[in-house]
Amino acid sequence: MNLKDIVHNLGLSVRAGESALTNEVRGGYAGDLLSDVLAHGRPGDLWVTLQTHPNTVAVASMNALAGIILVNGREPEAETLQKARAENVVLLVSTLPTFELVGRLYGLGLSGMRT
Amino acid sequence: MELRADLHLHTCLSPCADREMSPPAVVRRGREKGLHVIAICDHNSAENVEAAIRASEDAGLAVIGGIEITTREEVHVLGLFKDDRALQSVQEVVYENLRGENDPEAFGEQWVMNERGEVVRHSARLLIGATGLSLEEVVQTIHRLGGLAIAAHVDRPRFSLISQLGFVPAGLGLDGVEVYSDKPPAVPEDLAVVRSSDAHRLEEIGCRYTRFLVERPTASEIGMALRRIEGRRILS
Numbered sequence: 432m433n434l435k436d437i438v439h440n441l442g443l444s445v446r447a448g449e450s451a452l453t454n455e456v457r458g459g460y461a462g463d464l465l466s467d468v469l470a471h472g473r474p475g476d477l478w479v480t481l482q483t484h485p486n487t488v489a490v491a492s493m494n495a496l497a498g499i500i501l502v503n504g505r506e507p508e509a510e511t512l513q514k515a516r517a518e519n520v521v522l523l524v525s526t527l528p529t530f531e532l533v534g535r536l537y538g539l540g541l542s543g544m545r546t
Numbered sequence: 547m548e549l550r551a552d553l554h555l556h557t558c559l560s561p562c563a564d565r566e567m568s569p570p571a572v573v574r575r576g577r578e579k580g581l582h583v584i585a586i587c588d589h590n591s592a593e594n595v596e597a598a599i600r601a602s603e604d605a606g607l608a609v610i611g612g613i614e615i616t617t618r619e620e621v622h623v624l625g626l627f628k629d630d631r632a633l634q635s636v637q638e639v640v641y642e643n644l645r646g647e648n649d650p651e652a653f654g655e656q657w658v659m660n661e662r663g664e665v666v667r668h669s670a671r672l673l674i675g676a677t678g679l680s681l682e683e684v685v686q687t688i689h690r691l692g693g694l695a696i697a698a699h700v701d702r703p704r705f706s707l708i709s710q711l712g713f714v715p716a717g718l719g720l721d722g723v724e725v726y727s728d729k730p731p732a733v734p735e736d737l738a739v740v741r742s743s744d745a746h747r748l749e750e751i752g753c754r755y756t757r758f759l760v761e762r763p764t765a766s767e768i769g770m771a772l773r774r775i776e777g778r779r780i781l782s
Contacts, residue, residue, distance in 0.1 A: 465712030466703075484619050484680065486711045508680065 432456050432540060434498055434521055437477070441525065441535055446507055448498060448521030456497040459541045461533050465490050472496050473545065479533055483507050488514040488522075497521065502529045548781060549763055551583035552576065552755040553610070554624060554698060554724060554742035557594040561654035561674050563746040568663035569597035571748060577607045579752030583763045585742075587612035587624050587698075589673045590644055592637045593658045596630070600661035608763035614698060615640055616676045617684050622698035622705045624724065625688040628765045632691040639687050643679050646672030681711065685718055694721040694769045699744055701731050708732060722772045726754075738772040738780060757781035 434452040438445060445452070457475030462468045463482050472478060474495035480487065481502050488511055491499050498521030501507065507515065507522055515522040525532050537543075556563040557572055569586070576584040586598045586609060595611040602609040611633040612626040627633040647670055648656055656669040679687070688695040697707040697714070700723045707714060707723070714720070714733050722738035725731050731739060741754040760767035760778045771778040 464709055466709045469712045482619060482711075484711055484715075486713065486715055490712055510682075 434477070434523075437536070437539065438523060440539055441527075441532070443500065443523040443525050446522040446524055447512060447515035448519050451498070451519050451521050454497050454521065456541060458545060459533065459536050459543055460496075461529060461543075469494065477536065477541065479529055479536070481505055481529065483511055485510040485514050487511060488518060488520050491520045492518055498523060500525050500532065502527060502532055547760065549582040549758045549760055550580060550755050551585070551758055551763075551768065552581050552743050552745070552752050553583070553585040553612070553626065553696070553740060553768070554587050554614070554744045555584050555751060556588055556614075556744070556746050557586060557598065558655070558657040558659065559588040559591055559594040559669060559673070560746065561589070561648060561650070561656050563588075563654075564748070565655065565657065566748055567746070568657075568659050569594050570601040570661060570663045572751065573598055573601045573605050573607060573609065575748050575751045577605050581607060581752050581755060583608045583610060583758075583768070584751075585610040585612040585624070585626050587614040587626075589614050590616060590640050590675070590677065591669060591671070591673050592633045593669060595633060597659050597661045610765045610768070613637065613640065615679070615684050616705070617681045618676055618678050619681055619710045620676050620705055621681050621707045621710045623681065623684050623688070623707075624696040624698050625684075626694040626696065626765045626768065628692060632693060635691050636687060636693065639679075640677055641671065643677040644671060644673075644675060645678075646675050648672050648674070681707070681715070682718065685720060689719065694765060694772065695719070696721055696740065697723045699724055699726045700733060701725050701727050701729065721769060740772075740780065
């Protein structure tokens with residue numbers, strides 16, 4: 432599954448990284464403590480979070496995550512957006528709360544486990 | 547002069563602190579523990595600072611006015627200030643950005659006291675909550691008002707800059723970081739490191755402290771030591 436399908440299926444808004452939407456998504460991770468995501472986010476994971484701080488972009492880059500989805504209609508901070516665009520990190524926005532969004536991603540076939 | 551400073555103490559205004567942490571009791575214990583300087587840093591409020599400063603007048607111990615601000619990322623940042631006006635201003639900014647009312651049963655009582663340890667009133671604000679201010683906005687606000695910005699307990703698993711945001715953002719401009727354990731923290735080497743008790747109970751006061759080489763027991767001198775200016779520095 433690639434990001435474009437997910438954006439289309441869940442009605443997400445794209446804030447940055449348009450050209451990387453063809454990237455393959457291999458799984459998902461949800462978390463708001465960046466230290467935890469650094470420790471557990473795997474390459475190809477789509478990351479669901481409420482954090483809008485610029486450090487999120489660095490975490491996504493460092494762990495080669497597929498992209499970031501901000502929940503509850505939260506918008507990235509100006510510097511976050513600028514960094515995401517500069518580094519071509521996919522930054523998406525959903526109006527859904529975390530529980531609902533993760534449930535729908537799971538319904539589309541994404542898993543938090545890797546076999 | 548060499549000064550022992552514990553730069554992160556709560557009082558009974560913080561809902562999670564013991565009631566026995568009255569401003570005069572905190573000052574008294576600080577002196578008994580051989581501290582020369584303490585900083586009062588309650589959660590999102592500085593309303594017990596004045597009482598602590600008054601209680602310290604004949605105590606042979608200096609009190610620095612401070613506040614522990616919770617950013618919207620739930621990072622705790624200490625602001626230490628040279629004068630009361632700056633402290634009032636930072637408190638106004640924090641209150642403008644802090645929503646909710648305290649539930650004493652869930653979070654604890656928030657006592658504002660005078661220098662004799664008598665209850666003046668309760669704070670009704672949700673002091674345990676997070677402000678709507680970003681980490682950068684908090685550091686900038688502290689600096690705009692001439693204060694020192696120190697990231698609190700960076701090596702703890704919650705409410706720390708490292709737990710919440712993974713690493714110290716480049717260009718943040720902190721004056722220092724506070725650590726809890728003896729291990730060197732995962733922060734840039736040029737950042738000053740201080741040890742403080744983060745005491746919520748009387749017996750915790752002074753259990754960790756920092757030795758400074760400074761000329762006077764003031765926030766300005768501490769700031770110079772953090773930046774190693776004109777011979778001022780941290781000894782250990």
